[in-house]
Amino acid sequence: MTVRVQAEDFDIGVEIDALTSGNPRIGGIASFMGVVRAEGGDQAISAMTLEHYPGMTEKKLAEIEAEAHGRWPLEASLIIHRHGRLEPGDRIVLVVTCAKSRGPALAACEFLIDWLKTKAPFWKLEESDQGAEWVDARESDDEAASKWGE
Amino acid sequence: MKLLYFAWLRTKIGVASEEVTPPETVVNVDGLIEWLATRGPGYAEALANRDQVRVAVNQDYVVGDQPLKPGDEVALFPPVTGG
Numbered sequence: 678m679t680v681r682v683q684a685e686d687f688d689i690g691v692e693i694d695a696l697t698s699g700n701p702r703i704g705g706i707a708s709f710m711g712v713v714r715a716e717g718g719d720q721a722i723s724a725m726t727l728e729h730y731p732g733m734t735e736k737k738l739a740e741i742e743a744e745a746h747g748r749w750p751l752e753a754s755l756i757i758h759r760h761g762r763l764e765p766g767d768r769i770v771l772v773v774t775c776a777k778s779r780g781p782a783l784a785a786c787e788f789l790i791d792w793l794k795t796k797a798p799f800w801k802l803e804e805s806d807q808g809a810e811w812v813d814a815r816e817s818d819d820e821a822a823s824k825w826g827e
Numbered sequence: 828m829k830l831l832y833f834a835w836l837r838t839k840i841g842v843a844s845e846e847v848t849p850p851e852t853v854v855n856v857d858g859l860i861e862w863l864a865t866r867g868p869g870y871a872e873a874l875a876n877r878d879q880v881r882v883a884v885n886q887d888y889v890v891g892d893q894p895l896k897p898g899d900e901v902a903l904f905p906p907v908t909g910g
Contacts, residue, residue, distance in 0.1 A: 799909025800834035814906030
């Protein structure tokens with residue numbers, strides 16, 4: 678189980694290699710990667726700044742990762758979330774889950790990104806030609822998270 | 828008590844963190860928010876819509892009736908939007 682909150686970019690291939698090397702029990706690897714979209718609502722986004730709560734962020738990510746390991750038989754997992762100023766196309770978040778087969782890996786990966794979106798203390802500030810605006814939380818994210826129960 | 832503010836709560840209140848000593852009548856999170864809202868126009872505006880304020884005490888989410896004690900770290904912020 679690994680959690681990293683960082684300003685730096687990441688390389689999904691390097692991360693998966695590092696996570697899986699030396700574990701021959703792994704047979705299925707699922708991943709989710711989020712990148713900055715060029716539009717928010719109906720306007721063009723020039724950049725986005727991710728603010729977070731250092732300390733609580735790592736704590737919450739570790740908690741949801743532990744919850745995933747309690748629900749599915751995972752061999753390994755990784756969550757990376759970036760903070761700071763990012764531009765369209767930049768990578769924001771990576772979730773990787775490894776199991777003996779695809780079932781638990783795919784389910785745990787979806788669970789982790791759904792819970793991360795509603796529980797990890799990050800806030801997005803979008804920049805457009807209208808100025809900078811804090812992004813509102815979306816009801817659809819709450820609904821996606823609630824399907825996994827508490 | 829250490830207070831932390833994030834996102835638009837931080838920009839409206841004007842500071843990222845501060846040390847406060849609330850009056851003894853403040854015993855829980857709801858009471859703290861009511862007291863903070865009286866400290867100035869920025870606070871009043873930031874805390875006007877209670878539905879949009881999430882609270883963590885010592886880095887765990889809590890609800891309004893959560894009791895508070897002097898050494899607590901209390902963070903106030905809008906609903907999260909990561910991922």
